[in-house]
Amino acid sequence: MTASDLSMEGIYREFYPKILRYIRSRISRQEAEDLCSAVLLKIQKGLAGFDPRKASLSTWIFTITRNAVTDYFRTRRVEEELSEEIAAAEDPAEGLMEEEALEELAAALEKLPTRECDIIILHYYTGISLKEIAARMGMSYSNLKLIHGKALSRLRQWLS
Amino acid sequence: MTSWWKAWGTGTTPPPLNSLEKRLAFLFEFQRFAQNRRLAALIAGAEARFSALLTDDDLEQVSAAGQPDERILKGERPDDDGV
Numbered sequence: 669m670t671a672s673d674l675s676m677e678g679i680y681r682e683f684y685p686k687i688l689r690y691i692r693s694r695i696s697r698q699e700a701e702d703l704c705s706a707v708l709l710k711i712q713k714g715l716a717g718f719d720p721r722k723a724s725l726s727t728w729i730f731t732i733t734r735n736a737v738t739d740y741f742r743t744r745r746v747e748e749e750l751s752e753e754i755a756a757a758e759d760p761a762e763g764l765m766e767e768e769a770l771e772e773l774a775a776a777l778e779k780l781p782t783r784e785c786d787i788i789i790l791h792y793y794t795g796i797s798l799k800e801i802a803a804r805m806g807m808s809y810s811n812l813k814l815i816h817g818k819a820l821s822r823l824r825q826w827l828s
Numbered sequence: 829m830t831s832w833w834k835a836w837g838t839g840t841t842p843p844p845l846n847s848l849e850k851r852l853a854f855l856f857e858f859q860r861f862a863q864n865r866r867l868a869a870l871i872a873g874a875e876a877r878f879s880a881l882l883t884d885d886d887l888e889q890v891s892a893a894g895q896p897d898e899r900i901l902k903g904e905r906p907d908d909d910g911v
Contacts, residue, residue, distance in 0.1 A: 690861040730861045770864035773855050777870050782877075789874035792849070793856040796878070804881045824848050 674725070676712050683726075684708070687733050694737045707736045726767055776826045784819035787812065 687707055691700040710732050718728055777785045783805075790796045802812035859867050 686861055686863065689863070693860050726862060727858075730858055733861060734857065767862050767864065769855060770859055770862055770867050773852075774864060774866035774870060777867070785870060786874040786877055788852065789856075789871050790878055792852040793859065793871055794875060794878075801878075804878060806881075820848055823852075827848075 683729050690733055703736055703740055707733050776823050780819055780822060784815060787816050788819050
């Protein structure tokens with residue numbers, strides 16, 4: 669979808685499933701639909717101010733959605749690790765994020781040895797601690813940290 | 829299109845590891861929204877392999893239970909007594 673054919677109908681068709689899926693991955697099913705509606709309202713209100721030179725539509729909508737989830741936890745004063753994770757994932761270059769970045773990451777992960785790839789995914793996506801991964805994989809924590817460090821070094825090289 | 833990594837703003841210098849970790853955390857968060865198919869396949873594979881691993885607790889339980897049923901090892905149902 670390009671900036672020229674922005675319409676709420678088009679946005680709803682393309683992004684509603686993505687927004688709902690993301691919110692459902694974070695909060696309970698019942699409240700997810702209410703929050704999803706609130707996100708769509710925010711998108712509608714902000715659409716006139718959307719600047720495609722600063723971010724892709726997908727990134728812009730994702731940012732609104734993620735912020736809504738973060739606010740959800742903040743307003744309920746839920747001290748959950750989850751909300752901290754979301755906040756910790758903020759970064760200064762997020763406006764430049766494109767879906768192509770995920771392709772680049774996937775390509776880099778595919779080049780990693782399976783075990784290194786698994787460690788990266790389990791830790792940064794699934795949110796499992798390195799200690800738990802080590803225990804489950806039957807290796808020492810120090811050894812796993814070495815492998816984790818090696819994987820990060822490779823990714824750093826390939827993605828730079 | 830400019831690579832997101834080049835767009836990091838550090839010019840030719842790759843970001844330090846802690847920045848890399850932050851970036852990974854963000855990207856994987858974005859993945860929950862964008863559902864890149866290639867990445868989703870990698871995630872599914874990693875989670876399936878992890879789930880298939882037995883924990884130490886699981887192994888202790890197996891050990892405490894003694895020898896597994898011979899019929900299970902042969903691929904037979906334990907309640908199958910040839911009736």
